[in-house]
Every structure is written in C-alpha cells, then in structure tokens.
Amino acid sequence: MKLYPPELEHIIDFFKKLPGIGEKSAERLALALIEMPEDFLESVSVNILNAKNVLKPCKICGHLTNNEICNICDSSYRDKNVICVIEDYKSVFAIEKAGKYQGTYHVLNGLLSPIDDINVEDINLKSLVERVENLENPELILALKSSLEGETTTLYIKKIFENKKVKISRLSYGLPMGAEIDYLDMATLDRALEDRKIISE
Amino acid sequence: MKLYPPELEHIIDFFKKLPGIGEKSAERLALALIEMPEDFLESVSVNILNAKNVLKPCKICGHLTNNEICNICDSSYRDKNVICVIEDYKSVFAIEKAGKYQGTYHVLNGLLSPIDDINVEDINLKSLVERVENLENPELILALKSSLEGETTTLYIKKIFENKKVKISRLSYGLPMGAEIDYLDMATLDRALEDRKIISE
Numbered sequence: 001m002k003l004y005p006p007e008l009e010h011i012i013d014f015f016k017k018l019p020g021i022g023e024k025s026a027e028r029l030a031l032a033l034i035e036m037p038e039d040f041l042e043s044v045s046v047n048i049l050n051a052k053n054v055l056k057p058c059k060i061c062g063h064l065t066n067n068e069i070c071n072i073c074d075s076s077y078r079d080k081n082v083i084c085v086i087e088d089y090k091s092v093f094a095i096e097k098a099g100k101y102q103g104t105y106h107v108l109n110g111l112l113s114p115i116d117d118i119n120v121e122d123i124n125l126k127s128l129v130e131r132v133e134n135l136e137n138p139e140l141i142l143a144l145k146s147s148l149e150g151e152t153t154t155l156y157i158k159k160i161f162e163n164k165k166v167k168i169s170r171l172s173y174g175l176p177m178g179a180e181i182d183y184l185d186m187a188t189l190d191r192a193l194e195d196r197k198i199i200s201e
Numbered sequence: 202m203k204l205y206p207p208e209l210e211h212i213i214d215f216f217k218k219l220p221g222i223g224e225k226s227a228e229r230l231a232l233a234l235i236e237m238p239e240d241f242l243e244s245v246s247v248n249i250l251n252a253k254n255v256l257k258p259c260k261i262c263g264h265l266t267n268n269e270i271c272n273i274c275d276s277s278y279r280d281k282n283v284i285c286v287i288e289d290y291k292s293v294f295a296i297e298k299a300g301k302y303q304g305t306y307h308v309l310n311g312l313l314s315p316i317d318d319i320n321v322e323d324i325n326l327k328s329l330v331e332r333v334e335n336l337e338n339p340e341l342i343l344a345l346k347s348s349l350e351g352e353t354t355t356l357y358i359k360k361i362f363e364n365k366k367v368k369i370s371r372l373s374y375g376l377p378m379g380a381e382i383d384y385l386d387m388a389t390l391d392r393a394l395e396d397r398k399i400i401s402e
Contacts, residue, residue, distance in 0.1 A: 044249065
C-alpha cells in the first residue's frame with residue numbers, strides 16, 4: 001500500500017526537485033501546500049507560469065527582467081561606465097541587496113571551464129567586449145567566485161582588454177565578516193594573507 | 202527601485218507562506234523554480250490544483266484520500282476493531298511510516314482547548330463514538346500530543362467510554378530514542394520516570 005495518494009506524491013516530488021529540500025521537508029511543504037485556500041493556490045499556479053513566460057534576460061546586461069531592458073540598465077542614476085561582471089543573475093540580487101554599488105552589470109551566464117568544455121563562445125563574453133568598446137571611460141569589476149573556473153575567466157577577461165584603456169579590478173579575497181580565524185579553511189587564510197591591506201606604515 | 206521583478210516577487214511570497222521557509226530560502230527556491238523547464242512547471246501548476254481538488258477527508262476516519270473511503274479503512278488486512286485516535290492526518294503518515302501498526306485511524310481534526318474555545322462539537326468526536334458503537338470488540342489507542350490540549354482530549358475520550366466495554370490506551374511518554382539524558386527537558390524526564398517499565402522483579 002502506498003503511503004501517500006499519488007496527487008500528494010506529485011507535489012512532494014516537485015518540492016524535492018528544489019535546492020536544499022530533502023524528503024522530509026518536501027513532505028512537510030506538500031502537506032502545508034494542500035491546506036492552503038483554493039483561490040490562493042490558483043493564483044500561485046498562474047504566477048508560476050507567468051513568471052516563467054515573462055521573465056527574460058535583459059538585452060544589454062543579461063539580468064532577469066520583465067522588459068527588454070532591465071531596471072538597472074534603464075536607470076539614469078547608474079554609472080554606465082562601470083560594469084560589474086558576474087557569473088549569473090543571482091549575483092545581481094546579492095550585490096543589489098548590499099545596496100552600495102551604483103554601476104551596471106554584465107551577466108556571463110557561466111564561467112570558462114576547459115575541463116567541462118565551456119569555452120569563450122559558450123558564455124556571454126562577446127557582448128561584454130561590444131559594450132566596453134562603446135564606453136568612453138570603461139571600468140570592469142570582476143565579481144566571480146574564487147574557483148579554478150572563476151580565476152580562469154578573470155584571467156581571460158584581463159587578457160582580452162590588455163591593450164585597451166580599461167580599468168579592471170576583481171573583488172578582494174579574505175575573511176568573511178565575523179568568521180573565526182581558527183575555523184577558516186587554509187585556502188581562504190592564504191588569500192587573506194596575500195591580499196592583506198596595509199593600514200599603517 | 203525594486204530588487205525583484207513583481208513576477209518573481211509573487212513566487213517568493215508564495216514560498217514564504219510555507220512552514221520553515223524564511224526570506225532567504227524563499228528567494229533561493231523562487232530563483233530555482235523559474236529556471237525549471239516550462240513544461241515541468243505547467244505540470245506542477247496542474248498538479249497543485251488537482252491535489253487540492255481531489256484530496257478529501259475519508260468518510261470513515263477523516264484521513265486524506267482521493268476516494269470516498271481511504272486505503273486504510275478499505276483494506277481487508279487492517280484490524281477494524283483497533284482505532285488509533287490522532288489530532289490530524291499528518292500523524293497517519295508518521296505512524297504508517299513506522300510501519301508496524303495494523304489497525305485503523307480516527308482523525309479528530311483538532312484537540313479540545315477550552316481556552317481557544319475549541320469544544321467537543323468542534324472536533325471529530327461524534328463520529329468516533331458512532332464507529333466504536335458498531336464494533337464488537339473495540340480498542341482505542343490515543344496518540345495525541347503530550348500538551349494540555351492533548352491530555353484534556355485524552356481524558357475526555359476516556360470519560361465518554363467510561364461505562365462501555367472499550368479498551369483504551371495512550372502512547373507511552375518517555376525518552377526519544379538516542380536522546381542524551383543530560384539534555385532532556387524536565388517534563389519529559391518526569392514522565393519517563395513515572396511511566397517507567399519494570400524489566401525484572
């Protein structure tokens with residue numbers, strides 16, 4: 001005898017496909033879901049399909065938007081000369097939440113990884129070069145993760161713009177705020193030492 | 202400027218309504234959801250509404266079912282004389298998972314709580330009395346939580362059947378498996394002492 005009716009099993013399977021949701025959480029969420037009011041669930045169903053249909057990459061930067069051009073590229077308050085280069089649009093939300101950055105973005109939609117056969121033409125690099133060429137005083141901030149792929153991509157972008165007047169920086173590596181030195185992994189500690197900032201000399 | 206497009210915001214709000222999902226998880230889940238293939242999301246939408254429409258309480262025990270009568274009440278392998286009385290159908294899934302119980306269930310859909318104005322007529326007690334009256338050799342196992350409401354309900358059920366030939370037991374209270382005695386709350390320790398089992402005398 002099956003434990004759950006198949007209609008419930010479908011919902012559990014759906015939740016299990018989401019990141020960080022295991023068997024037990026999926027069951028709990030599915031049981032909570034079916035107790036929600038019917039009209040609410042109807043609007044949820046509509047919203048899910050709507051989001052999928054309406055949200056597309058921005059024609060300029062590749063960020064998620066419900067328009068041709070995203071809010072950030074479209075805003076006159078943003079410094080168009082500064083482009084923060086990121087792996088995917090989730091990073092945009094993270095950096096926007098921090099709330100300090102006033103430039104624009106460029107979503108690569110991946111990182112170079114020769115081992116996985118992800119090459120220059122597989123990620124959004126050509127459009128970055130075009131964008132930079134149209135700017136008077138371009139500055140790139142590379143906000144890519146500190147993995148082999150992230151560093152390969154960083155080096156490659158540095159090389160593309162080698163002989164052009166483009167200011168390029170990368171995010172600093174180091175201790176996460178509040179982290180205990182004792183518990184830090186060696187790679188981070190190494191980088192934090194290497195990137196150490198002189199505060200008096 | 203809003204951080205998320207409204208279409209995404211709707212999905213985040215939906216996830217935030219589910220138990221144990223906070224702001225950050227809801228964002229992560231919504232972003233994962235919109236990256237799923239469109240035909241999968243279409244079937245999810247259909248399944249959500251279908252589950253809500255099809256799943257109803259069993260006419261006998263109140264457990265969730267896609268039929269008039271649930272699998273358990275309908276099964277000839279289940280002992281109809283034994284009824285496990287529970288607060289809601291989630292407990293059925295929990296007990297069925299344990300896989301030992303061979304009787305049937307009765308879902309009260311709540312517990313008596315005079316303080317919240319939940320009285321005898323507000324929970325599924327009348328149908329329990331009717332079920333018991335139709336049995337030759339009825340046995341009730343009260344599997345209600347060890348709270349004020351659970352114990353009030355346990356006492357009330359005991360009282361209803363006082364002068365009738367009904368065997369009634371409740372789940373034992375005590376140490377959860379694997380729990381460290383040192384970290385146990387006093388109430389559980391108290392109950393574990395009170396309900397102690399003689400193993401030799």
